[in-house]
Amino acid sequence: MSDSCDLAIVGAGIVGLAHALAAARxxxxxxxxxxxxxxxxxxVRNFxxxxxxxxxAGACWRRALRSRDVWAEIAPRAGIEIAHRGLAVAxxxxxxxxxxxxFRETEMGAACELLTAGEARARMPALGADIRAVLWSPHELRVESRDAVxxxxxxxxxxHGIRFVRNTAVRGITLPAIETSAGRIRADxxxxxxxxxLVGLYADRIAAYGLTRCKLHMMRLAPDRPFRLGAAVMSDLGLVxxxxxxxxxxxxxxxxxxxREAAxxxxxxxxxIVVxxxxxxxxxxxxxxxxxTPDPFAPEAVDRLILDEMERILAFGSFxxxxxxxxxYASASDRLMLVDRPEAHVRIVIVTSGTGASTAFGIAEEVIADMFG
Structure with missing residues (x-):
């Protein structure tokens, strides 16, 4: 295979796709x-x-705002359904x-409402009896990631005429040559x-950041009776x-x-998080x-902790x-993302906080602007 391009992107997850969009634009x-x-x-293994x-606060919040705007703009063009909007922190x-x-007194809370339990239940009847208050945010949106990506x-x-080369490993980068298992691609x-x-391309550069990996449990629930939630839901645990x-x-x-109470x-x-x-x-x-190297197992006891918290916040019957x-996902204790520059025209971009869907479009616009001015 031979091909030539201005930019080669290694990785077709949401971070790679965000960079592809920013470059194509x-x-x-x-x-x-x-x-x-x-x-x-x-x-695709997320909410x-x-x-x-x-x-x-600061750069991450601003990138999330920008990424939300990009999602809202491109979703109808790409045939991606927005399942619901908004967030209720109950x-x-x-x-x-x-x-x-x-939080309401900060810049980030300016557009949010702090609702009493009664006001919140009028909007979201599935909230449980023990809820004292709800922060309502208008900013969020939700897509079905396994379909949206x-x-x-x-x-x-x-x-946008972007070419995808699938089932292909990149073995090395020495610009303008990208050596792959399917042949050489020329890229500027x-x-x-x-x-x-963390141990593939530029493993030595990545190792310097001391990254590890985070494993998370997730479930899909089928309620026994139909109801509409109408927004994403979080709880007290999210505030810490x-x-x-x-x-x-x-x-x-x-x-x-x-x-003391939820050790x-x-x-x-x-x-x-419930969506x-x-x-x-x-x-x-x-x-x-x-x-x-996280183990591949998902203990029922951990799932039970998640479900117990959900049942403290929501009351919609059996499921x-x-x-x-x-x-x-890649994780770091001292940063939410990293951009490394191993060469003048090469960047390594890793979101190290599990916030790729929320921040990738904002990050990508910054990286592409830096590379191509």
Missing amino acids: RGLKVVVIDRDAQANGAS GFVTVTGQQ VRHPESIAVLEA PRLARWLAES AAVVCPGDD RYLGYAELPEAAALRQRLE DALANGVHL QSADGSLVVGDSHHYAT RVSERWIGT
Whole structure:
């Protein structure tokens, strides 16, 4: 195989696709190379939840806002359904209300509402009886990631002329040569988006960041009676995990309470996200366990912690678990993402916080602007 392009992108997950879009919008000829036949990693093993509210203040929050805007713009063009919009952070503890009140006073909370339990149930009747307050955010949107990511790739190919080379491993990059298992591609520049493959291309560069991998549990639930949730739902546990809340001084008291009352959940990195699909099923998670090579097993006890938290927040009757899966992503203790420059015209881009769907479009626009001015 021989081909020539302005930019070769290694990796067709959401981070790679975001860079392909940003480059194509600048009129660049783009080739995307991926080792799999279709999206199979973290980009489809998630909620499809584009989260703005709760992202760390500053660059991450601004990238999430921009990424949400890009999703909203391209989804109808690419035939991607937006399943629902908005976020309800439903809380049970007075310490959580203090965190939400403080968040409302920040720039990030300016468009959000702090609702009483009664006001919240009028919008979302499935909320449980113990809810004390709800932060309502208008910013979020949700897509079905296992469908949206393939549709996005197909639209990029059909509407922007981006060439996809699948089932192909990249063995080395010495610009202008990209050596692959299917032959050589000529490229003037390259962006490597390896996801959680930390020992492939530029392994020495990646090792310097001290990354590990995070494993998470997720489930799909089939409720026994139909109902509409109408927005994504989170709980008190999210306020000590999402940095937009957790870095507020008021979060310290909440953490102390949760360490006493929800120690098992914190130890397993459990916080609650619930989103709904068009068929009425719910995607529920998640947990966080860290290792260089996470084991492939999903203990029922961890799933039970997630479901117990959901049943404290939502009351919609009985359900069955129709699917279970695990996901893995690259993780760092000191950064949410990284952009490394091994050569003048090569970038390594890794989201290290599980926020690819929420921030990748914003990151990609910055990287492509830096590379191509």
